[in-house]
Every structure is written in C-alpha cells, then in structure tokens.
Amino acid sequence: MNNNRGNDPYYNRYRLNIVHLYPDLLNLYGDRGNIQCMRMRCKWRGIDAQVTECNLDDHLSLASADIVLLGGGSDREQQIVCTRLQKIRQDLRDYVEDGGSLLAICGGYQLLGHYYDTADGRMEGLSLVDLYTEQGSPRLISNIVLKNESLPDALPYEIVGFENHGGRTNIGSNTPLGRVLYGHGNNGKDACEGVLYRNVIGTYLHGPLLPKNPHVCDLLLQRALYRKYGVSLTDFPALDDSLEREANRAVVSRFHSPLAP
Amino acid sequence: MRPRTLLAVAAAKAALTACHLSGRPGSSLPGRAALKIDPHIIAPLAADIRRGIIVTCGTNGKTTTNNLLCSMLEAQGYRVVSNRLGANMVEGVAAAFATAAKGPLGYLDADFACLEVDEASAARVLQDLYPDCMILTGLFRDQLDRYGEIDLTMKALEKAILEAPDMTLVINADDPLTAYLAKKSAHRIVSYGVSEKVTENVDVIREGRFCENCGAPLRYDFYHFSQLGVYCCPACGFERPQIDYDASGIRLSPQLSFDVKESGTAPVKISAPLNGFYNVYNILAVYSVLREMNLPTDRFSEILRSFRPQFGRGEVFHLGTNGGQRVLLNLAKNPAGFNQNISAMLQDRSPKDLIIVINDNAQDGRDVSWLWDVDFDRLADETIRSITVSGLRALDMQLRLKYVEIDSERAPDVEKAIDERLKDGCENLYVLVNYTALYEAHKYLEGLEK
Ligand SMILES: [Zn+2]
Numbered sequence: 001m002n003n004n005r006g007n008d009p010y011y012n013r014y015r016l017n018i019v020h021l022y023p024d025l026l027n028l029y030g031d032r033g034n035i036q037c038m039r040m041r042c043k044w045r046g047i048d049a050q051v052t053e054c055n056l057d058d059h060l061s062l063a064s065a066d067i068v069l070l071g072g073g074s075d076r077e078q079q080i081v082c083t084r085l086q087k088i089r090q091d092l093r094d095y096v097e098d099g100g101s102l103l104a105i106c107g108g109y110q111l112l113g114h115y116y117d118t119a120d121g122r123m124e125g126l127s128l129v130d131l132y133t134e135q136g137s138p139r140l141i142s143n144i145v146l147k148n149e150s151l152p153d154a155l156p157y158e159i160v161g162f163e164n165h166g167g168r169t170n171i172g173s174n175t176p177l178g179r180v181l182y183g184h185g186n187n188g189k190d191a192c193e194g195v196l197y198r199n200v201i202g203t204y205l206h207g208p209l210l211p212k213n214p215h216v217c218d219l220l221l222q223r224a225l226y227r228k229y230g231v232s233l234t235d236f237p238a239l240d241d242s243l244e245r246e247a248n249r250a251v252v253s254r255f256h257s258p259l260a261p
Numbered sequence: 262m263r264p265r266t267l268l269a270v271a272a273a274k275a276a277l278t279a280c281h282l283s284g285r286p287g288s289s290l291p292g293r294a295a296l297k298i299d300p301h302i303i304a305p306l307a308a309d310i311r312r313g314i315i316v317t318c319g320t321n322g323k324t325t326t327n328n329l330l331c332s333m334l335e336a337q338g339y340r341v342v343s344n345r346l347g348a349n350m351v352e353g354v355a356a357a358f359a360t361a362a363k364g365p366l367g368y369l370d371a372d373f374a375c376l377e378v379d380e381a382s383a384a385r386v387l388q389d390l391y392p393d394c395m396i397l398t399g400l401f402r403d404q405l406d407r408y409g410e411i412d413l414t415m416k417a418l419e420k421a422i423l424e425a426p427d428m429t430l431v432i433n434a435d436d437p438l439t440a441y442l443a444k445k446s447a448h449r450i451v452s453y454g455v456s457e458k459v460t461e462n463v464d465v466i467r468e469g470r471f472c473e474n475c476g477a478p479l480r481y482d483f484y485h486f487s488q489l490g491v492y493c494c495p496a497c498g499f500e501r502p503q504i505d506y507d508a509s510g511i512r513l514s515p516q517l518s519f520d521v522k523e524s525g526t527a528p529v530k531i532s533a534p535l536n537g538f539y540n541v542y543n544i545l546a547v548y549s550v551l552r553e554m555n556l557p558t559d560r561f562s563e564i565l566r567s568f569r570p571q572f573g574r575g576e577v578f579h580l581g582t583n584g585g586q587r588v589l590l591n592l593a594k595n596p597a598g599f600n601q602n603i604s605a606m607l608q609d610r611s612p613k614d615l616i617i618v619i620n621d622n623a624q625d626g627r628d629v630s631w632l633w634d635v636d637f638d639r640l641a642d643e644t645i646r647s648i649t650v651s652g653l654r655a656l657d658m659q660l661r662l663k664y665v666e667i668d669s670e671r672a673p674d675v676e677k678a679i680d681e682r683l684k685d686g687c688e689n690l691y692v693l694v695n696y697t698a699l700y701e702a703h704k705y706l707e708g709l710e711k
Contacts, residue, residue: 024470024478033633036664056478074412080476143627162628208633211660243663247656 014231015048016066016224022081023071024055026107031071033208034103037217038067045236047225056080060088062095066224072106072206082111082123089126096128101224102200105209109194109202110167129174129197136168136187144183144205145252146193150175151219159213160251161205163193169204171195177203182255199223212251214244266306269299270367273359286700288348292356303351303389306358309369312339313554314390316376316383317546318418319398319439321598323349323377325574326398326543329565330375333547336564337557339372346572349379354386380414383421394429394554395422396546397443399436401487401597415442415473422446431549433542434502435489441473441499451553453506453545456491458483459513460538460604474499485538486604487597506549508541514608517541521548529558533565535575537605539598573699575605578706586688588679590702594625594695596634603639606691612644614686616678618652618698625696629654638665646687649678652698675702679709 020035035051042049054060062068073081085092096102110116113131116123125132146159159178168187176186177194185193186204194203201220203209210217222233273291280287295302307314317327324347331343344357354376362369378386380400400414415438422430423446432443434452443450470488472479477496484490493500509528511519517540518532533544544565551558570576573590580586589606593599606613621627632654640648640662648669650658655671662669672678675698682690694702 030630030633033630033661033664036633040664040666076412076476077471080471141627162630164628206630208630208657208661211633211664212657243656243660247660250656 014046014225014229015050016042016221016228017064018049018051018067018069019060019062019065020051020053021060021068021070021108022056022073022084023053025077025081026071026073030206030208031069031105034069034071034105034210034217037208037210037214038221041214041217041221041239044239045233047221047236056084060091062088062091062100065095065100066228067101067103067220068095070102070104070108070111072108074107078107078111078116079123081107082125085111085126086124092126093128096198096200099199099223099227101220101227102128103220104200104202106165106204106206109204110169112195112200112202113169116167129171129195129200129202131169131171131174131195131202133167133169135166137166139164139166140184140188140204142183143251143254144185144193145181145255146178146183146185146205147181148178148215150178150196151215157215157245157248158252159205159216160248161203161209161212163204164206165204169195177201199227212244212247214239214241263299263305265299266302267367269295269297269302270306270359270362272298273356277356277360286346286348287356287360288344288346289350289352289356291360292348292352292354295355295359296352301389302355303358303386306362306367306369307374307390310342310371310374312372313393314374314376315394315396315550315554316378316386316390316392317396317398318378318380318383318421319396319433320380320401320414320595322398322539322543322546323347324572324592325540325570326396326546327375327377328571328574329543329547329568330550332568333551333561333564334373334375334556336560336567340370341373341375342369342371343375344377345375347377349377349382351382351385354378354382354390380418380421383418384424387421387425391426392428394431394550395425395448396550397430397432397439398542398546399433399489400438400442401595418442419445422448429553431546431553432502433489433546434504435485435491435542437479437488437492437499437501438473440502444499444502450502451505451549452502453508453542453549454501454504455485455508455511455541455545456504457509457511459485459511472497472499486601506545506552508545511538511541513538517544521545523552529561531562531565533562533568535565535568535570536608537575537601539601540575573694573703576703578710580683580706580709581688586683586690588690588692588706590692590694590699590706592696592699593693596631599635599693602693603636607639607642607644609689610644611689612646612687613689613691614647614649614682615640615645616649616651616672616675616682616690616692617658618675618678618692618694618702619650619654619658620652620695620697621654622697629657632657632661635661637661637667641665641667647682649682651675651678652695676705679705683709 110133113125116133118135176192273295276291276294434454472494475497482491520528578588651672
C-alpha cells in the first residue's frame with residue numbers, strides 16, 4: 001500500500017476537494033469512516049484528495065467543491081444545522097443541478113427533502129430532491145443489505161450497512177439507491193432504500209457505508225473526476241479490494257445463515 | 262418477608278447453583294428467575310442494608326469505580342453486596358441481592374450495597390432502591406443501537422434521576438452532559454473534576470459540545486478527552502459546577518499519582534498502581550463518596566495499592582514458566598474507552614503485541630460504526646510489533662486498520678489469537694476486547710495462569 005508515487009504520472013495531477021459539512025454537529029455515526037475511505041482510495045490511486053471540514057461558523061463556498069458529505073446527527077443537532085443550511089440553500093441547489101456530487105446520510109438525507117415532520121413540529125428541508133420524511137415508531141434499527149440495481153456503472157455486488165432511524169422517508173417516483181433484501185429501508189414498507197438524484201446519493205446506511213461498499217465510494221469519485229477533468233476512474237491504477245469484498249460478503253452471508261444476524 | 266419474595270430468593274439460588282454446575286458466571290440468570298416470581302424483589306432486600314446504598318451510573322468507568330468502592334469498604338471491615346462482575350441491568354441487580362440473602366427468612370446481612378446500574382435500567386432499579394448516593398461517571402457515546410442515540414440515553418437517565426427520592430449526586434463535573442443532568446434535578450450535588458490541563462488532546466469526537474440548556478456551542482478552556490474539560494456556555498451562563506474534589510499535580514506514569522484538593526483541608530496525596538487518565542476519575546469518584554458519607558479515607562492509598570482490577574478492567578495476567586509473559590486485558594467498547602486504552606498502552610514504551618476482539622452481539626451493540634471514530638492511526642507506533650484481530654466483526658476491524666494503512670492478521674477466535682502471540686510474541690501482550698468477548702478472553706487467560 002505504501003507505494004512510492006515519486007514517478008507516478010498521475011501524482012498530484014488530479015485533485016478532488018471533499019467538503020465535510022458540519023462535522024462538529026453531524027458526526028453521530030462514524031462519518032469519519034466515509035471521509036477516510038474517499039481520502040485513501042484517492043491516495044492509493046495517486047489522486048490528491050483535499051478534505052475541508054466546514055464547521056457551523058465557517059463560510060461555505062461550493063465553487064471549488066467536488067464532493068460534499070452531509071452526515072447525521074441527533075434531532076436537536078439536525079435542527080441547528082437545518083437553520084444554518086437554509087441560508088445557503090440556493091448555493092446547494094446550484095451545486096446539485098450543476099452535477100456536483102453529494103453524499104447525504106441519515107439526518108443529512110432527511111434534510112435533502114422538503115420537510116421532516118416530528119412530534120415536536122416540522123423541520124424545513126432544503127428541497128434539493130423531491131422527497132419528504134415523517135417521524136415513525138419504532139426506530140428502524142438493523143443490519144441491512146440492498147440489491148444494487150440502480151447504480152449505473154458500478155460493480156454488481158450488494159450494498160451493505162447498518163440503519164438506525166426514526167424517520168420514514170417517501171421518495172415518490174425518484175430512483176432508490178437499492179432494493180431492500182434484508183432490513184427496513186426508507187420507510188419499512190416499499191422495499192426501497194435511499195435515493196439517487198443527479199449526482200446525489202441519499203441513504204440511511206450510516207457511518208462506514210463506503211469502506212464495505214467500495215463500489216459506491218468509487219462511483220462518487222468517478223463522477224467527481226469526470227465532472228472536473230473528463231477522465232474515468234478506470235484510467236487510474238486498479239485497487240485490491242479483496243478485503244473490502246470479503247467484509248461485504250460477510251454481512252450478506254449472515255442473512256443466509258440459519259442464525260439470525 | 263413475604264412468601265413470594267422468599268420463593269423468589271430460593272429460585273435465584275437454585276438458578277445460581279445451576280449456572281455454577283454448567284460453568285457459567287451466573288450474574289444475570291438468577292435475577293431473571295427471581296424477578297419472574299417477584300417483580301419487586303429488590304425493595305424488601307434493599308431495606309435490610311444497614312449503612313448505605315451507592316449506585317453508579319454512566320457509560321464508562323462504572324465497573325472499575327464500583328469495584329474500587331467495594332474494595333475500599335471491604336478493606337475497612339464492612340460487609341458489601343454488589344454486582345461486581347458488571348451485570349448491570351435490572352436482572353443483575355436482583356441477582357446480586359437475591360443470591361446474597363441468607364437463612365430461612367432471606368435476610369440480607371450487609372452494611373453497604375454498591376451497585377453499578379445501566380442507564381436503560383436505572384429508572385426501573387431506582388423504583389425499588391433508595392440510594393443514599395448516586396455516582397455519575399460521565400456520558401459517552403455508547404452502544405448506539407440499543408438506545409437510539411445519546412439523547413435517548415440522557416432521557417432515560419434523566420427520568421430516573423428526576424423521579425428518584427432525595428439522594429446525593431456525586432458527579433464528574435468535567436462532563437457537561439452529566440453536569441446538566443445533575444443541575445436539572447433537585448438533588449444535592451457533589452462534584453469532582455480535574456481543573457488543570459493534563460494530556461494533549463488526542464481524539465476529535467466531541468459529542469455534547471453544545472450546551473444542553475440552550476443549544477449554543479460551549480466554550481472550552483481545554484479538553485481532557487472526548488467532551489470532558491473545563492467549559493462554560495457564553496450564551497446562557499450554564500457552566501462547569503464548582504469542584505468539591507479537585508485533582509491536581511497528575512502524573513500518569515510509571516503509575517498514577519495526584520493530589521486531591523478539598524476546600525478547607527490540606528491536599529491529600531493519592532497514588533495507585535493503575536494506568537490511564539480515566540482512572541483518575543474513577544478514583545476521585547470513590548474518594549468523594551467516602552468523604553461525603555463520612556467514611557474514613559486515611560488508608561485510601563494503602564488500600565488502592567492492593568486493588569487488583571477485575572474482570573478485564575486493566576487486569577494483568579502473568580503467564581509462562583516464570584510468569585515472564587505479561588498479558589493485559591482491557592475492555593474497550595466505545596470511542597472514548599478505546600482512545601483512552603490506546604493512550605495508556607502507548608505510555609508503555611516497551612515492545613508489545615496487540616490483539617483486538619470486536620463482537621456485535623446484542624450486549625455489545627449491533628452497530629460497529631463507532632470503530633471509525635477511534636483514533637486507530639495512533640497504532641502505527643514502533644513499539645507495537647504485531648496486531649491480530651478477531652471476533653464476529655474481525656473483518657470490520659481489519660478494514661478499519663487498512664484505511665489507516667496498518668497491516669493486521671486475522672485469527673478465528675480469541676484463544677487462537679492469544680496462543681499464537683504467546684508462542685512467538687514479545688512477552689508483552691495487550692488484549693483489547695469489547696463486551697461479550699471479555700468473558701471468553703478472561704476465562705481463557707485465567708485458565709492459562711493456573
Ligand atoms: Zn447555554
């Protein structure tokens with residue numbers, strides 16, 4: 001893994017700017033894992049990944065952003081973020097409509113939509129994607145496996161993760177991230193999980209979503225690279241993903257075993 | 262005593278015997294059997310306690326604090342009932358009481374009850390128990406999927422505390438979440454803390470950085486670890502309580518030592534054969550309780566010296582022909598605990614091997630996303646000669662290490678992992694395990710030591 005990149009023609013020629021939104025508030029479920037995954041998968045390919053942590057009081061500029069991560073927090077923290085984000089709603093819309101990559105998880109996913117209704121009232125969303133969320137009971141907590149049929153250019157293996165959410169999200173006619181094979185998904189009813197809209201991925205699969213789903217990570221990187229440089233990820237050195245795949249398969253196979261996962 | 266309670270006591274004892282015969286620890290099952298017969302078995306037995314009942318809550322440090330308190334009291338000749346193996350749900354508390362009851366009338370012959378209680382069980386346990394003191398060690402992110410989120414843990418504990426009859430809350434005032442909880446209640450508050458900067462900040466997860474009272478960001482003079490530190494809220498005036506028992510002059514190696522300042526008295530020197538900054542808090546909590554209950558503390562350091570950490574809380578085993586192989590077993594079940602364990606381990610500058618075991622059974626929490634919030638990059642240290650991962654989530658752990666470019670081996674189970682390192686390691690082995698891996702690792706190491 002510690003290759004000498006000194007003679008690598010790609011080294012530092014390509015740079016991706018990853019913006020991590022409000023890690024001081026939205027970092028409940030190990031979102032650092034997603035950042036770390038993107039960072040290392042860039043590094044191993046000789047792509048320079050710059051991660052900018054944007055905290056609540058920082059000025060946010062999306063002009064140079066290539067990938068934006070909006071993570072999950074508790075309801076109270078989400079409310080604080082929600083108020084803050086309303087001020088840059090138009091900037092975010094322009095970024096998404098221009099094909100910018102955005103990964104939104106848990107609370108961040110709910111914020112993509114029009115609103116999130118809770119017992120304490122309505123939280124206005126960003127209306128970046130046509131979806132809405134209502135609080136439900138009980139919380140949906142489970143390991144989860146998705147059949148990966150929506151990702152256009154990804155490898156055909158499953159998406160695995162862990163979900164823990166009270167909200168029930170309705171994505172209407174949007175494309176889901178995947179079909180639920182095991183677990184609950186968006187609302188526990190329609191067998192859909194997450195949403196895909198332009199280069200936005202919204203999902204309840206939190207924390208280390210990307211390390212065990214390197215195909216999803218690479219999709220984000222691929223789209224960002226293409227938007228910025230017009231190049232494809234396949235132009236870069238291939239990575240050895242055997243450990244990632246083994247970890248992915250291990251979650252899937254738990255559901256095939258007679259012992260409950 | 263009511264016949265129903267007597268019957269429940271008998272059932273608990275029968276269950277305990279059955280557990281022992283089948284080689285299990287019997288820390289919860291007898292309680293389950295007793296509660297089935299008498300759901301309020303705790304109340305009449307607790308009424309027999311002569312001197313005091315002390316409950317310990319908080320996400321980290323419960324077991325060590327509670328065991329330390331038991332050792333202190335027992336060393337001074339008191340009889341103590343406790344759940345010191347760490348079975349801290351309502352069943353564990355019921356088991357501790359029921360299996361300790363004596364004679365045909367089920368009398369509980371004890372001066373003190375020292376109980377660690379899980380946050381989710383606190384409301385239920387406090388219905389039947391009237392503690393004199395409750396220690397709150399701090400609230401860290403813990404087993405998220407069992408409670409939903411830390412906010413729910415807070416709510417469960419808050420309910421228990423608000424509804425409990427008058428007691429003294431002995432709190433870790435360096436934790437703003439704990440301080441907020443305590444201040445909201447009408448209970449008398451006694452606080453302990455560390456008002457000087459001791460360690461460089463190592464981790465970046467700061468749950469509870471925002472004022473629980475008004476939502477504004479808290480202002481910190483400095484952090485100790487996680488959200489612990491010296492803080493105040495510039496917006497609403499919420500602040501760290503006045504510290505009643507303040508540790509200063511802290512030294513972390515070769516063993517812990519510090520002074521405790523208490524207003525109106527000269528500082529008291531305390532030293533302990535323990536490692537890790539978090540143990541300063543555990544010791545402070547016990548010291549504060551003893552002082553507040555007017556119990557003697559003149560032999561405090563002396564008793565500490567003979568304290569043997571139990572059941573995987575910094576427990577040391579000496580294996581091999583001359584006991585030359587040192588193995589340290591430690592529970593590490595959330596980011597705060599893991600980061601503190603890594604700090605303590607790296608203070609030992611001799612070569613070492615490391616085994617990490619991660620399970621995701623119900624008691625561990627099914628969700629292992631917290632692994633990504635631990636600063637594992639610090640394991641790239643030249644004193645760490647090898648890392649072996651095992652457990653149900655060994656692959657997750659190995660992947661976590663891969664993403665900080667640290668190589669590791671995988672072993673099918675903890676016994677195999679230990680065997681391998683005893684064979685070819687550097688005679689200094691650290692075993693870090695989460696909850697359900699602890700019993701297995703402990704039992705195996707104990708067997709090897711004999
Ligand atoms: Zn405030």
